[in-house]
Amino acid sequence: MSDKAEQNPYTTRPSDAGATGPEAELRAVETELSGRWPENKLEPSLDRIAALMDILGQPQRSYPSIHITGTNGKTSTARMIEQLLGTFELRTGRYTSPHVESVTERISLDGVPISSEKFVETYRDIEPYVRMVDETQPVAMSFFEVLTGMAYAAFADAPVDVAVVEVGMGGSWDATNVIDAAVAVITPIGLDHTDKLGGTTGEIAVEKSGIIKPGALAVVAQQQLDAAQTILKRAVEVDATVAREGMEFGVIRREVAIGGQLVTLRGLGGAEYEDVFIPLHGAHQAHNAALALAAVEAFFGVGAAAGGQLDTEKVRRAFSGVSSPGRLEIVRRSPTVILDAAHNPHGAEAAVAAIGEAFGFTKLVGVIGTSGDKDVSGLLEVFEPILAEVVITQNSTHRAMPVDELAALAVEVFGEDRVQVEPRLDDAIDAAVTLAEEEDLGGAGVLVTGSVITVGEARLLFGRK
Numbered sequence: 001m002s003d004k005a006e007q008n009p010y011t012t013r014p015s016d017a018g019a020t021g022p023e024a025e026l027r028a029v030e031t032e033l034s035g036r037w038p039e040n041k042l043e044p045s046l047d048r049i050a051a052l053m054d055i056l057g058q059p060q061r062s063y064p065s066i067h068i069t070g071t072n073g074k075t076s077t078a079r080m081i082e083q084l085l086g087t088f089e090l091r092t093g094r095y096t097s098p099h100v101e102s103v104t105e106r107i108s109l110d111g112v113p114i115s116s117e118k119f120v121e122t123y124r125d126i127e128p129y130v131r132m133v134d135e136t137q138p139v140a141m142s143f144f145e146v147l148t149g150m151a152y153a154a155f156a157d158a159p160v161d162v163a164v165v166e167v168g169m170g171g172s173w174d175a176t177n178v179i180d181a182a183v184a185v186i187t188p189i190g191l192d193h194t195d196k197l198g199g200t201t202g203e204i205a206v207e208k209s210g211i212i213k214p215g216a217l218a219v220v221a222q223q224q225l226d227a228a229q230t231i232l233k234r235a236v237e238v239d240a241t242v243a244r245e246g247m248e249f250g251v252i253r254r255e256v257a258i259g260g261q262l263v264t265l266r267g268l269g270g271a272e273y274e275d276v277f278i279p280l281h282g283a284h285q286a287h288n289a290a291l292a293l294a295a296v297e298a299f300f301g302v303g304a305a306a307g308g309q310l311d312t313e314k315v316r317r318a319f320s321g322v323s324s325p326g327r328l329e330i331v332r333r334s335p336t337v338i339l340d341a342a343h344n345p346h347g348a349e350a351a352v353a354a355i356g357e358a359f360g361f362t363k364l365v366g367v368i369g370t371s372g373d374k375d376v377s378g379l380l381e382v383f384e385p386i387l388a389e390v391v392i393t394q395n396s397t398h399r400a401m402p403v404d405e406l407a408a409l410a411v412e413v414f415g416e417d418r419v420q421v422e423p424r425l426d427d428a429i430d431a432a433v434t435l436a437e438e439e440d441l442g443g444a445g446v447l448v449t450g451s452v453i454t455v456g457e458a459r460l461l462f463g464r465k
Helices: 021-033 047-056 074-087 116-136 143-157 201-211 225-237 283-300 312-320 345-358 376-386 403-414 425-437 452-461
Strands: 065-069 092-095 107-109 162-166 183-186 217-220 241-244 250-257 260-266 272-278 329-332 336-339 363-368 389-392 419-421 444-449
Touching: 021 116, 021 143, 047 116, 047 143, 065 074, 065 201, 065 283, 074 092, 074 162, 074 283, 074 312, 092 143, 107 143, 116 143, 143 162, 183 201, 183 283, 201 225, 217 225, 217 283, 225 241, 250 283, 260 283, 272 283, 272 312, 283 345, 329 452, 336 452, 345 376, 345 444, 363 376, 363 425, 363 452, 376 403, 389 403, 389 425, 403 419, 425 444, 425 452, 444 452
Parallel strands: 065 162, 065 183, 092 162, 183 217, 217 241, 336 444, 363 389, 363 444, 389 419
Antiparallel strands: 092 107, 250 260, 260 272, 329 336
16 A cells, blocks of 8 residues: 555544444445545546456446536436436446445445445455555555446446446546546536646646547537637547537526426437426526436437437436435425535535525525635635525534634635634534524525535434435
8 A cells, every 4th residue: 555545535424433234344444445545636547447447357348338527517417317317227327426425325226326235345356456456556546446446347247238427536537537438428617626637627628528538429518618619629639529508409498496497408309308397406407407318318329410309208207306415405494404515616606596596595594614625715705695694614524624714714705793613513503503593584594515525414414315
């Protein structure tokens, strides 16, 4: 093991104490994985994961794949794609990150996270080969690289008809990029991980567009001009076809509905899918749905040249069953408490717009706990107009921004009178609920946000599975 290893942020949760049986074995595996480089520490290379795939017999080539990158919306889009494919009776494997509560969420078969037993079994199966790679490489395999290898092996073992794979970070050198996906999906690109990916959306798009393989079809969300130009340049270089939201496909109409929204989507073949109910809030989720639909159409060969469309009733049924935990998720009423995993300004903007559209809060109190490697000031500035007060807190991982540092930034944005500090998340939520209940007119709410980890720990506190 490399002497550069450090504690992984995703291996300890408030619910870990007292685990027995399969859960105890899962915790033991997580502890082993915690000695490896975490996801926010990188040595950009595909050498290690490629070596592992070679030893395992190229499991990732035993099924077709749909590959997804972008800044925000990747997991929601992946879940929508998975739901659509499942409705059309294909067995799916889905690999997403980070997880909200349990590491097993990252590897799903037919829409269900693999069991603790299967997770442990898969790890133990590939562990000797991981060690072999560690011994031959200058840097040992990272946490994310090992999980990626596990996912690809689990999908081959299932076996799945199609894998839906979300990039961890970037694209070109991301460990997932050893697949040869015929369909590449690029969600909106914003500024995140700028220290590793670049300082402009155009620079970030260089890495993101690296998942577009020769001859593939790239399904691309609406982008900033420099990002769009970069993506198109990559497509030309590898002779790929590009389908652009707003041109070849898109959202035709949308209206707020009880529990979500009703949309009309235009597919790649020009056909319209009317009265599609999506039980998720926000315009961004409608656009994610359009991306997902176009990706599945591309996978099935529907397009401008081929024409046709998917069975509309199956499309409606698929979208009506979509869920996306921790994305404007309601976990309590009176006052309403919603969880949203926005962790950068781009994601916060989408959340703010959706909250304004879907919820009629007379007062909204924020509970905010962030990671230290994000644009925290930018995130706070986006949320400031909709939050009457904020309770600053800290999640349990070492990546969390220390509560005092976060509070100092919050005071700069909100002013001292609107900021309260509660280091423990449970205390912070209780304090926010108390502040919300002070609203005499009713209609107050609480928003827990700032990090996927913070939201995951809040879900545990509210007993969500």
